[in-house]
Amino acid sequence: MKTPPNTLLIAISNPRAKTQCWSALDSINELAQLAKTADLRVVQTVIQTKETPHLKYYVGEGKLEEIKELIAGEKITLMIVDDELSPSQNKALEKELNIKVIDRTGLILDIFARNAKTFEAKLQVELAQLDYLSPRLTRLWTHLSRLGGGGVGTRGPGEKQLEVDKRQIRARMAAIKKKLEKIKSHRHLLREKREDIPAITGAIVGYTNAGKSTLLNTLTASNVLAENKLFATLDPTTKALELPSKETLLLTDTVGFIQKLPHQLVSSFHATLEEIIEADFLLHVIDASHPKAQVFIESALNTLKEIKADEIPQIFVFNKMDQAGQTIEAIAAKFTPHVFVSAQEKTGLDDLLKAIMNFREASQTILEFHLDYTQMNVVNLLHEHGQILEEKFENETIYIKAKLNKITAQKILYHFSAPHTPAK
Numbered sequence: 001m002k003t004p005p006n007t008l009l010i011a012i013s014n015p016r017a018k019t020q021c022w023s024a025l026d027s028i029n030e031l032a033q034l035a036k037t038a039d040l041r042v043v044q045t046v047i048q049t050k051e052t053p054h055l056k057y058y059v060g061e062g063k064l065e066e067i068k069e070l071i072a073g074e075k076i077t078l079m080i081v082d083d084e085l086s087p088s089q090n091k092a093l094e095k096e097l098n099i100k101v102i103d104r105t106g107l108i109l110d111i112f113a114r115n116a117k118t119f120e121a122k123l124q125v126e127l128a129q130l131d132y133l134s135p136r137l138t139r140l141w142t143h144l145s146r147l148g149g150g151g152v153g154t155r156g157p158g159e160k161q162l163e164v165d166k167r168q169i170r171a172r173m174a175a176i177k178k179k180l181e182k183i184k185s186h187r188h189l190l191r192e193k194r195e196d197i198p199a200i201t202g203a204i205v206g207y208t209n210a211g212k213s214t215l216l217n218t219l220t221a222s223n224v225l226a227e228n229k230l231f232a233t234l235d236p237t238t239k240a241l242e243l244p245s246k247e248t249l250l251l252t253d254t255v256g257f258i259q260k261l262p263h264q265l266v267s268s269f270h271a272t273l274e275e276i277i278e279a280d281f282l283l284h285v286i287d288a289s290h291p292k293a294q295v296f297i298e299s300a301l302n303t304l305k306e307i308k309a310d311e312i313p314q315i316f317v318f319n320k321m322d323q324a325g326q327t328i329e330a331i332a333a334k335f336t337p338h339v340f341v342s343a344q345e346k347t348g349l350d351d352l353l354k355a356i357m358n359f360r361e362a363s364q365t366i367l368e369f370h371l372d373y374t375q376m377n378v379v380n381l382l383h384e385h386g387q388i389l390e391e392k393f394e395n396e397t398i399y400i401k402a403k404l405n406k407i408t409a410q411k412i413l414y415h416f417s418a419p420h421t422p423a424k
Contacts, residue, residue, distance in 0.1 A: 208256025
């Protein structure tokens with residue numbers, strides 16, 4: 001097994017930052033978790049107090065000399081910067097330090113490349129990597145190839161694209177986008193088929209490593225990969241959930257969010273994020289045991305706003321309550337509706353199912369249908385997904401008065417063009 005490189009983490013703390021809710025220390029600690037996920041060995045971390053990054057070296061020139069001594073003393077071969085570097089900063093640092101330097105974005109892209117399993121996820125990651133690499137083609141690639149660093153930051157298209165020009169990269173990006181469009185069209189067809197059965201759909205969202213996959217497994221008795229690592233899940237997985245009322249919902253586990261989520265990933269994973277945008281409701285899962293739980297909620301809410309999913313109804317699910325402190329209830333009070341669960345210990349799940357049913361019950365409508373005898377599929381759907389209040393079989397039509405969830409009703413009406421009127 002290859003020995004992981006000795007790694008140095010660097011961050012800048014702005015003393016005039018408007019908020020200290022997410023400090024440079026918090027950020028570099030999260031960077032350390034990302035490094036751990038990438039199987040790196042962090043031997044030193046450095047935080048410099050500085051209002052703005054140095055235009056050439058990111059850190060100040062004095063701090064740069066200190067870093068050179070650290071590198072020599074600890075035999076460091078890889079440095080990771082907690083912000084996104086400009087191509088010129090990246091080049092200048094590597095030239096001065098004579099080791100491999102990557103930034104937070106490069107590390108996250110590398111982790112995504114490791115965890116991508118499906119054809120679509122691999123395409124999305126490659127597109128994000130190429131978008132990231134394109135302005136950095138002026139770097140001294142032959143110099144980098146001698147520096148090593150455990151392969152981090154060069155996985156995926158990195159090595160095979162070293163000697164291509166920007167035109168070839170643009171051509172490859174265009175080809176990937178075409179393939180993703182085909183996959184997107186195929187997904188729309190699958191979604192339309194799925195919606196032929198008018199089940200309510202929910203998406204499980206939240207900060208990475210909040211326990212989303214474990215919650216899906218517990219609720220649906222499935223075996224989606226669930227690891228105590230950042231970004232263990234990239235591909236959306238949909239499972240059926242049967243409520244105590246015997247109604248079936250479809251729940252989809254989605255990719256986790258993070259601070260400073262690279263814009264390349266938001267863009268290239270747009271097709272995957274559609275599973276969130278198209279959902280009828282969201283289960284927003286929060287790691288209740290984490291001291292920065294509220295910061296994580298706000299970060300996830302900002303990402304939902306960025307992808308235009310902030311108007312979708314949410315149920316806030318405070319997970320890992322078996323490890324949570326006393327302050328979590330005060331935080332939870334700011335976000336409603338909310339429930340407390342431990343997906344691992346299988347506690348609080350009844351409250352979560354009740355919250356989902358309350359969401360369903362809160363939007364009931366009564367409709368009258370006048371169907372002909374060729375529309376027995378609609379009759380069967382009304383019996384399966386609604387409460388039949390009145391039913392008459394007449395000479396040419398079937399009259400049905402039914403109580404339905406508005407979302408279910410909209411799906412039936414949209415897909416089957418069933419003649420209807422609001423009940424009087």
